[in-house]
Amino acid sequence: MASPVEGASSVEAQEMRLHFEVSQFLYKEMDLVDRRSLGEWLDLLTDDIRYFVPLMLNVPFRKWDEETSRPQTDTAWMDEGKKTLEQRVKQLMTGVHWAEEPVSRICHLVSNVLVKSASAGTDVGSEAEVTSRFLIYRNRVRNEASIIVGWRDDLLRKTEEGWKLAKRTAYINQSTLLDKNITTFF
Amino acid sequence: MAGEFSAMISAKTSQVDRKIFSDEEIFREEQRRIFAKAWIFVGHESQIPNAGDYFLSRMGIDPVILVRDKSGSIGVFHNSCRHRGMRVCRYDAGNTRLFTCSYHGWSFGIDGKLVGVPGMKEGYCNKLDKSEWGLIPVAKIANYKGAIWATWDADAVSLEEYLGDMRYMLDLALDSHDGTEGGSEVSIGVQKWTIPSNWKLSAENFIGDLYHNISHRSVDMVGIGPEGTSQRRDEGFINNATLVSVGFHERGHGGINVYLPPEYVDARPYPGEIGEWFRAADKARKDRLGENACILGGVGTVFPNMSFRANQPRQIIVWNPVSATETEVWSWYLFDAKSPDSVKAFMREYALRYCGPAGMTERDDMENWQGATEGSVGGVVESFPYNYAYNLADDEQPFEALPNLPYAKNAVIGATEGNARGFYRQWSIWMDATNWDEIRREQMKIKGRI
Numbered sequence: 001m002a003s004p005v006e007g008a009s010s011v012e013a014q015e016m017r018l019h020f021e022v023s024q025f026l027y028k029e030m031d032l033v034d035r036r037s038l039g040e041w042l043d044l045l046t047d048d049i050r051y052f053v054p055l056m057l058n059v060p061f062r063k064w065d066e067e068t069s070r071p072q073t074d075t076a077w078m079d080e081g082k083k084t085l086e087q088r089v090k091q092l093m094t095g096v097h098w099a100e101e102p103v104s105r106i107c108h109l110v111s112n113v114l115v116k117s118a119s120a121g122t123d124v125g126s127e128a129e130v131t132s133r134f135l136i137y138r139n140r141v142r143n144e145a146s147i148i149v150g151w152r153d154d155l156l157r158k159t160e161e162g163w164k165l166a167k168r169t170a171y172i173n174q175s176t177l178l179d180k181n182i183t184t185f186f
Numbered sequence: 187m188a189g190e191f192s193a194m195i196s197a198k199t200s201q202v203d204r205k206i207f208s209d210e211e212i213f214r215e216e217q218r219r220i221f222a223k224a225w226i227f228v229g230h231e232s233q234i235p236n237a238g239d240y241f242l243s244r245m246g247i248d249p250v251i252l253v254r255d256k257s258g259s260i261g262v263f264h265n266s267c268r269h270r271g272m273r274v275c276r277y278d279a280g281n282t283r284l285f286t287c288s289y290h291g292w293s294f295g296i297d298g299k300l301v302g303v304p305g306m307k308e309g310y311c312n313k314l315d316k317s318e319w320g321l322i323p324v325a326k327i328a329n330y331k332g333a334i335w336a337t338w339d340a341d342a343v344s345l346e347e348y349l350g351d352m353r354y355m356l357d358l359a360l361d362s363h364d365g366t367e368g369g370s371e372v373s374i375g376v377q378k379w380t381i382p383s384n385w386k387l388s389a390e391n392f393i394g395d396l397y398h399n400i401s402h403r404s405v406d407m408v409g410i411g412p413e414g415t416s417q418r419r420d421e422g423f424i425n426n427a428t429l430v431s432v433g434f435h436e437r438g439h440g441g442i443n444v445y446l447p448p449e450y451v452d453a454r455p456y457p458g459e460i461g462e463w464f465r466a467a468d469k470a471r472k473d474r475l476g477e478n479a480c481i482l483g484g485v486g487t488v489f490p491n492m493s494f495r496a497n498q499p500r501q502i503i504v505w506n507p508v509s510a511t512e513t514e515v516w517s518w519y520l521f522d523a524k525s526p527d528s529v530k531a532f533m534r535e536y537a538l539r540y541c542g543p544a545g546m547t548e549r550d551d552m553e554n555w556q557g558a559t560e561g562s563v564g565g566v567v568e569s570f571p572y573n574y575a576y577n578l579a580d581d582e583q584p585f586e587a588l589p590n591l592p593y594a595k596n597a598v599i600g601a602t603e604g605n606a607r608g609f610y611r612q613w614s615i616w617m618d619a620t621n622w623d624e625i626r627r628e629q630m631k632i633k634g635r636i
Contacts, residue, residue, distance in 0.1 A: 053544070055375045057278045072531060075375035075519055077544050084539050090408045091546055097404035099549040175278070176514065177379035180552040182544035 015115070018122050022130050022156060023113040025163040030108035030134075033185050038089040041185070045082055046157055046166045053077040053170045053186060068171060077172065077182060085185075092183070100183045104140035108184075111135075126158040127166070134170070134186060138179075146179040148172055152186065189618025195610045200578055200603070201571035202610050207384040207562035212617075213510035220490050220616045221246025223339040223625070225348045227492040227504055228252050228262055230518060231332045232371035238281045238296055244506045244516070245336060246491075250324070251275050251285070252334060255297045260329065262336040263298045263321035274321065278376075285321070294321050331360040331368040333502070341622040349488065351593040352439035355432060358483025359496035362522045363464065365471035365479065370500070371523040373534060378516050379543045383555035384562070385491055385505040385513040386613070391551060392485045392493035392503070393440040393609050394431045396601035397576055401554055405546045412498050412536045413455045418547050419498065426450065428587075429484065432597045433605040436632045438612025440605030441486025443597065444497060445587065448480055460532045463525065478591055487605075489612050499537030511559050517542055574610070577602035608632075 008016065025044070032041040045051075054068040054076050069076050091097050112133040120128035136148045155167035170186035191212075194203035206212055228243040229252045240253040242265060249265040251274075267274050267287040274285040274294060284301070286293040293302035298321040306312055324336040328345035330353065335345050342348065349356065362369035381388075391398070399406075406417040426447050433440040452468040454461065472479040483496020495501040500520035505513050519537045521530045540547045561567065577600070588594055598604060615628040 055377065057375065058276065060277055060280070063280070069375040072534075073374070075373045075377055075534075076538060077377070077542065079538055080535060084410075084535070087408050087410055087539070088546060091404045094404040094407050096407070097550065098401065098553045175378065177377075177543055180379065180381045180543065180556060181549035183549060 014121065018120060018128065019113070019115055021122055021163060022115055022128055025156065026110050026113060026130070026132060026154075029165065030110050034106055034108055036092075036103070038092060042082070042086060042089055043161075044164055045085065046159070046164045047082055049082050049085070049165060050079075050167050051081070051085055052079045052168065053172065053182075054079075056171060056173065056175050058175050071169070077177070088185075097183075099181050102141060104138050104183065106139075106184050107137045109135040109137075122158060124158050124160055128156045128158075130154045130156055136184060136186070138184065148174070148179065150186070189614070191617035192614040195614040196571070200573065200575035200607055202574055203571050204562040204568050206610075206613070207387060207559055208510050208568070210510045213507065215617060216507065217246050219619070220613070221248075221507070223337065223342060223616070223622060224490050225326075225328070225335045225337045225342060225345050225488075226490075227333060227488070227502065228336050229334050230370075230372040230502070230520075231260070231329060231334055232523070233279065234260065236281065238283055239279075240275065240282060240296070241279045242275060242277070244504075244514075245324070245338070246507055249273065250336070251321070253296050255295075260327060260334060261296070261298055262324040262327055262334075263294075264323075266322070267292055268300065268319045268321065292319075298323055330356065332370055333360060339622060343622070343626065348437065349439070350434055350437050351596065352434045352437065352441075352486070352488060354592050355439075355441045355443070355483065355486045355496070356488070356494065358443075358481070359486075359494045359500055359502070359520060362524070363467035363471065364522075365474035369523055370520045372502070372518045372520055373530075376516050376518055377542045378514060380508070381513050381515055381552050381555060382511060383513055383552070383559040384510055385507045386609075387555045387558050388503075388505045388513065388515070388551075389487045389489075389491055389493060390606045390609055391555070393487035394433070394442045394485065394602075394605040396429055396431060396442065397603065398554075401550050402547055404550065408546070410536075410539050410546050412532070413457070418540065427482075428599055429601075430597045430599055431602045431605055432486075432593055433602075433608050434593070434596055435604070435608030435611065436629050438489030438609050438615075439487065440608060441494075441496075442484030444482040444484050446480045446482065448477060450480065456532070459526070460529050463529050467522075477588065481588065481591060487609070489609065490616075495541075499533060499540050501537065501541050503541075511563070515543075574603045574607050577604065 052071045117129040150173045151171040153169045157166040226245040233241045234254045272289040284293045291304040300316040300319045325340040428445040430443040487493045491505040493503045502518040504516045619625045
């Protein structure tokens with residue numbers, strides 16, 4: 001296969017293509033969330049998705065590996081599959097969900113996109129471990145504004161319909177949540 | 187007692203002054219008059235199973251350390267060094283032999299005693315009496331079925347007396363699903379979040395507000411019940427249930443019970459072995475409790491700031507005051523320690539989609555409490571009190587379907603704001619009293635329902 005980028009080896013070209021597809025996927029995903037095209041956003045999730053937002057604890061340096069609560073065991077902010085995510089979307093669409101009525105102005109910034117698994121390709125069936133950072137700005141009603149910043153560790157899977165999100169762990173960089181509630185996705 | 191604060195609560199006309207939800211001076215008084223005297227929930231014993239295990243908690247605005255010592259007994263100490271006030275422990279939880287202050291190095295044992303002072307000889311000529319400079323202990327600690335409580339006031343009545351018959355309501359959260367006493371544990375990690383509202387509004391909501399269904403309309407439309415459908419709770423199971431408000435006005439506590447018809451059949455459509463476990467537990471509970479098995483728990487509040495859910499999900503939730511218009515909420519989730527992992531996982535996932543700041547039910551509550559707090563601020567509105575008259579007339583008709591229930595006389599079928607009236611009456615008693623004797627004297631004057 002001829003390299004799409006002049007001077008790049010075929011391996012490098014493949015990595016660039018993977019990075020391009022993955023980062024476009026992550027940007028598109030949050031674009032749909034910000035524009036409240038939440039049904040389309042759900043289509044980007046695999047049916048077996050695990051969506052996990054752990055608590056973060058104040059721990060000593062030597063126990064840094066215990067900083068986050070464990071999936072499907074400990075308490076978390078969110079720890080669920082697709083059905084609950086669909087219910088959340090449905091609730092946001094009822095028009096009587098007071099935590100989002102009137103609707104908030106929400107903007108997701110996604111950055112530091114890094115493909116972590118070297119073996120991933122772009123063929124159907126490929127999986128890619130991807131890490132990124134997020135900054136979510138929410139402004140609502142008259143003067144409420146909050147910023148949540150954190151990390152994400154994702155597992156993406158290439159399907160016939162393109163890339164899909166199969167697993168997400170979103171680490172909010174706060175131990176006490178400095179906001180009254182969580183009404184968006186990460 | 188015609189005190190300054192009693193005047194803000196009008197039990198007869200069921201009105202409450204808005205200023206108690208917004209005034210910073212009143213908030214400071216609450217810290218001295220209520221939180222320095224009352225029994226406060228500080229944690230669950232399953233959080234500190236071994237010697238040296240500790241958990242950082244709060245009592246009002248005071249940070250405290252809950253710690254198990256070598257003898258296995260539990261201590262609660264103010265988390266501040268006696269030398270300069272620095273926090274001697276800054277990790278949420280863990281295990282230690284010593285709490286060493288990172289400022290000047292004073293160190294304290296897990297029994298709170300001062301054991302190490304740098305410069306003892308050079309600076310203090312060996313004359314510092316270490317026995318007088320230990321961590322500040324609470325006056326009393328009590329363990330009720332795993333729930334740990336503490337008070338700073340040595341004159342406080344025992345926790346048992348403090349709770350009164352409210353303990354039977356707490357049992358519905360702390361006992362096992364099969365009706366055996368105790369047996370609960372909490373999952374690791376406490377959800378903590380900040381809400382821009384006065385702590386009393388949340389305590390009032392959990393004390394038995396059956397009048398706020400509109401708040402949760404969206405989640406009822408979606409259906410997030412434990413089996414994944416049907417409004418937000420076990421609606422299929424409790425279809426024929428009667429909701430009962432139970433108030434212990436003499437002490438300011440209250441909550442909701444779910445009363446099932448005696449012939450009820452457990453129809454919770456939970457999947458597979460989870461359904462089997464619940465049905466077996468329910469059967470054992472009926473065998474154990476007889477006709478009283480018809481009573482399931484709902485929500486409740488123990489004065490001043492501890493609330494809980496007793497049916498599903500099971501939760502302990504504490505409204506930590508921060509300022510008149512800010513509260514830090516702490517939420518624990520309760521499980522039967524001996525239930526299989528599949529049941530715990532099932533209950534846990536339901537709890538997380540229901541409760542907490544991302545919980546589809548509770549996240550709407552926060553919006554309302556914030557609005558109610560904002561509505562309590564302002565030179566004009568503060569002279570317009572809030573209305574607590576819902577079912578004022580019906581308050582004299584106790585629920586008597588279960589005469590053998592220890593607190594049958596305290597119950598009322600359906601919605602009432604009686605529990606909230608009792609809560610604010612209690613608040614005014616504490617705010618006007620200067621000591622526990624006065625509190626007890628005024629509490630004794632409350633007879634029957636409010």
